[in-house]
Amino acid sequence: MATSTDNIEQLANQDYKYGFVTDVDAEAVPPGLNEGIIRIISAKKGEPEWLLEWRLKAFRFWQTMTAPQWHNVHFPPVDFQDIIYYSAPKQKPKLESLDDLDPEIKATFDKLGVPIEEQKVMAGVAVDAVFDSVSVATTFKDKLAELGIVFCSFSEAVRDHPELVRKYLGSVVPASDNFYAALNSAVFSDGSFAYIPKGVKCPMELSTYFRINAAQTGQFERTLLVADEGATVSYLEGCTAPMRDENQLHAAVVELVALDDATIKYSTVQNWYPGDKNGKGGIYNFVTKRGKASTNAKITWTQVETGSAITWKYPSCILQGDNSVGEFYSVAVTNNYQQADTGTKMLHLGKNTRSTIISKGISAGKGQNTYRGLVRIGKNAKGARNFSQCDSLLIGDKCGAHTFPYLEVRNTSSQVEHEASTSKIGEDQIFYCRQRGLSTEDAVNMIVNGFCKEVFRELPMEFAVEAQKLLGVSLEGSVG
Amino acid sequence: MLEVTNLHASVAGRGILRGIDLSVKAGEVHAIMGPNGSGKSTLAAVLAGREEYEVTAGSVTYDGRDLLEMEPEERAREGVFLAFQYPVEIPGVNNAYLLKAALNEVRKHRGEPELDAMDFMALVKERMQVLHIDQDLLKRPVNEGFSGGEKKRNEIFQMAVLEPQLAIMDETDSGLDIDALRTVSAGVNAMRSPERATLVVTHYQRLLNYIVPDVVHVLSNGRIVKSGGKDLALELEEKGYGWIEGVAEQVGA
Ligand SMILES: Nc1ncnc2c1ncn2[C@@H]1O[C@H](COP(=O)(O)OP(=O)(O)O)[C@@H](O)[C@H]1O
Numbered sequence: 001m002a003t004s005t006d007n008i009e010q011l012a013n014q015d016y017k018y019g020f021v022t023d024v025d026a027e028a029v030p031p032g033l034n035e036g037i038i039r040i041i042s043a044k045k046g047e048p049e050w051l052l053e054w055r056l057k058a059f060r061f062w063q064t065m066t067a068p069q070w071h072n073v074h075f076p077p078v079d080f081q082d083i084i085y086y087s088a089p090k091q092k093p094k095l096e097s098l099d100d101l102d103p104e105i106k107a108t109f110d111k112l113g114v115p116i117e118e119q120k121v122m123a124g125v126a127v128d129a130v131f132d133s134v135s136v137a138t139t140f141k142d143k144l145a146e147l148g149i150v151f152c153s154f155s156e157a158v159r160d161h162p163e164l165v166r167k168y169l170g171s172v173v174p175a176s177d178n179f180y181a182a183l184n185s186a187v188f189s190d191g192s193f194a195y196i197p198k199g200v201k202c203p204m205e206l207s208t209y210f211r212i213n214a215a216q217t218g219q220f221e222r223t224l225l226v227a228d229e230g231a232t233v234s235y236l237e238g239c240t241a242p243m244r245d246e247n248q249l250h251a252a253v254v255e256l257v258a259l260d261d262a263t264i265k266y267s268t269v270q271n272w273y274p275g276d277k278n279g280k281g282g283i284y285n286f287v288t289k290r291g292k293a294s295t296n297a298k299i300t301w302t303q304v305e306t307g308s309a310i311t312w313k314y315p316s317c318i319l320q321g322d323n324s325v326g327e328f329y330s331v332a333v334t335n336n337y338q339q340a341d342t343g344t345k346m347l348h349l350g351k352n353t354r355s356t357i358i359s360k361g362i363s364a365g366k367g368q369n370t371y372r373g374l375v376r377i378g379k380n381a382k383g384a385r386n387f388s389q390c391d392s393l394l395i396g397d398k399c400g401a402h403t404f405p406y407l408e409v410r411n412t413s414s415q416v417e418h419e420a421s422t423s424k425i426g427e428d429q430i431f432y433c434r435q436r437g438l439s440t441e442d443a444v445n446m447i448v449n450g451f452c453k454e455v456f457r458e459l460p461m462e463f464a465v466e467a468q469k470l471l472g473v474s475l476e477g478s479v480g
Numbered sequence: 481m482l483e484v485t486n487l488h489a490s491v492a493g494r495g496i497l498r499g500i501d502l503s504v505k506a507g508e509v510h511a512i513m514g515p516n517g518s519g520k521s522t523l524a525a526v527l528a529g530r531e532e533y534e535v536t537a538g539s540v541t542y543d544g545r546d547l548l549e550m551e552p553e554e555r556a557r558e559g560v561f562l563a564f565q566y567p568v569e570i571p572g573v574n575n576a577y578l579l580k581a582a583l584n585e586v587r588k589h590r591g592e593p594e595l596d597a598m599d600f601m602a603l604v605k606e607r608m609q610v611l612h613i614d615q616d617l618l619k620r621p622v623n624e625g626f627s628g629g630e631k632k633r634n635e636i637f638q639m640a641v642l643e644p645q646l647a648i649m650d651e652t653d654s655g656l657d658i659d660a661l662r663t664v665s666a667g668v669n670a671m672r673s674p675e676r677a678t679l680v681v682t683h684y685q686r687l688l689n690y691i692v693p694d695v696v697h698v699l700s701n702g703r704i705v706k707s708g709g710k711d712l713a714l715e716l717e718e719k720g721y722g723w724i725e726g727v728a729e730q731v732g733a
């Protein structure tokens with residue numbers, strides 16, 4: 001186990017060196033963060049003046065802030081001056097063929113059923129002409145462009161659609177929102193941008209294309225999604241294969257804007273490197289995700305969080321318009337020494353706003369899983385309704401589950417319901433399945449998937465199948 | 481088919497089975513009766529491979545193989561089926577889903593092709609009719625919210641689909657009304673064949689009117705204290721378990 005992790009690190013370090021030799025730009029930026037660095041980042045990306053100012057303002061604000069301490073996760077302090085905030089488009093280690101790939105990762109790819117050609121792209125294998133990812137992407141783009149849909153990298157959006165970016169950037173998550181959001185706003189590298197025009201129903205899941213691209217996204221990712229009046233879009237973020245990355249800290253920001261009558265469905269499967277079985281290494285995933293829903297709009301967050309050493313994220317909905325709807329469906333898994341503090345905020349501002357929260361936490365090994373959720377019903381939110389259900393499933397007796405539901409109701413005509421449960425996968429359940437011929441592993445998978453059913457049901461079909469398999473992989477060896 | 485020799489087993493450090501000898505041939509139905517706490521379920525659990533029951537002495541062979549060496553799932557795939565006294569609830573897991581997975585494990589093990597959803601449903605529907613089981617039972621989560629009777633029926637239904645070689649039924653009759661008892665018995669009798677054997681664990685003689693055993697054993701305090709034909713069950717019913725305690729003392733002496 002330890003050896004193969006070392007191998008990967010070796011491999012990564014080697015190629016990293018090569019990357020430095022050939023890439024003069026990357027050498028130019030030393031570790032650490034100051035206004036000079038931010039100016040360099042902005043200049044290298046050829047950004048307009050207003051965006052540089054926006055970054056600087058965020059940076060100045062960030063300097064006045066301290067990292068949050070209220071969450072239920074534990075880790076040594078991050079040295080923010082020891083991080084390199086800009087390196088030219090990231091050089092993934094180039095492998096000659098899939099045979100050079102770490103067998104452990106390869107095995108996981110196979111278990112997840114990731115097609116060979118896609119494996120190559122994600123692993124950074126030089127792709128031959130058989131699979132032309134660029135042309136696949138272009139085909140999608142042409143089709144989307146016909147409908148006026150914009151879907152591109154954040155940098156491209158800044159270049160090609162500055163008016164849209166300027167109008168909506170920071171409109172849901174202000175730069176001053178929280179420590180990590182401020183940091184992201186100052187130094188964000190790249191990310192994705194989508195705009196769906198009025199009344200357009202996006203004809204495909206924005207997924208395949210993104211999935212291929214996603215393997216290249218950096219440490220401080222920025223995503224902005226705008227669904228104009230009456231538009232509908234379903235967006236899939238992430239990648240179900242294990243992503244190893246030398247970056248310890250990931251601080252992304254995602255903003256969703258759903259204008260009147262629009263619908264946004266945002267699904268995430270997060271499987272960053274969780275660290276080894278002894279809790280060494282792994283990603284700190286500190287993400288700010290929030291959507292703002294106007295009149296009659298609907299925002300649905302669905303997340304399956306199985307990776308990262310530490311997950312800290314609360315995809316939230318500001319239900320501003322009357323009759324707007326917010327939904328949060330979450331599965332969070334912690335195994336070995338993983339820690340997750342995740343949940344949502346549903347802020348009911350408009351009349352007759354409705355929200356649903358379904359959270360499924362699974363803890364195995366020494367994993368610690370915290371649900372933290374806020375439902376706030378404002379003074380004017382007449383007739384608002386919320387239903388929350390938080391279930392925890394424990395595998396073994398060294399793990400933990402914690403639930404912190406916060407409730408602020410300032411309106412008497414609203415209706416709020418909260419249900420919670422904690423259960424343990426019983427020996428007797430496993431034995432029952434084994435007596436019917438299933439292996440222990442299959443039994444645990446089946447029981448866990450049963451537990452998560454209400455959330456998986458919300459995922460697009462193909463993603464749901466992968467999420468199920470992924471859950472199995474994440475919990476491997478957690479029983480018996 | 482099944483040879484149990486001098487089987488001793490303990491749970492939580494306490495000896496429960498204290499020397500069981502039992503020989504079941506293909507085609508036979510054996511009943512195991514005995515008062516509460518005599519070790520009937522323990523015997524069933526040991527045969528199925530439940531890990532908290534530790535075998536401290538003795539041996540069990542099944543089709544000439546050492547059963548105790550086999551993992552529980554391997555026993556199941558080799559045709560050992562336990563209808564649980566207390567079937568376990570598995571929330572969120574569809575009853576049909578578990579059953580299909582189970583059936584395909586058995587088929588894979590036998591080198592047969594796995595059944596697809598269509599063929600599986602056809603098979604299942606046929607078995608459901610025989611056992612008068614409601615279709616919607618299939619779609620419900622395994623045993624969750626089932627009545628006592630439904631749980632027992634579901635066990636027999638699973639058995640009918642999996643067609644085990646050695647079926648062990650642990651108090652399947654308790655909690656069944658007379659109609660349910662009849663349908664369940666009919667289901668079990670329909671499966672009787674020269675290749676199969678059944679171990680019927682029961683507290684009451686009543687079930688044995690419907691599933692007529694070839695041999696009846698009386699278990700007391702971890703030992704088989706008396707074996708006989710189907711009439712032994714009637715005698716036991718008449719004289720009560722107190723009679724057996726007396727016999728047990730003689731055997732123990
Ligand atoms: N898991 C267990 N832990 C502790 N004691 C047990 C356990 N299972 C059974 N026993 C004990 O073993 C004895 C036999 O139980 P059991 O086999 O269930 O009897 P029966 O099925 O004949 O009623 C009882 O005294 C019971 O309390």
Ligand SMILES: [Mg+2]
Binds near residue numbers: 565651
């Ligand atoms: Mg019993």
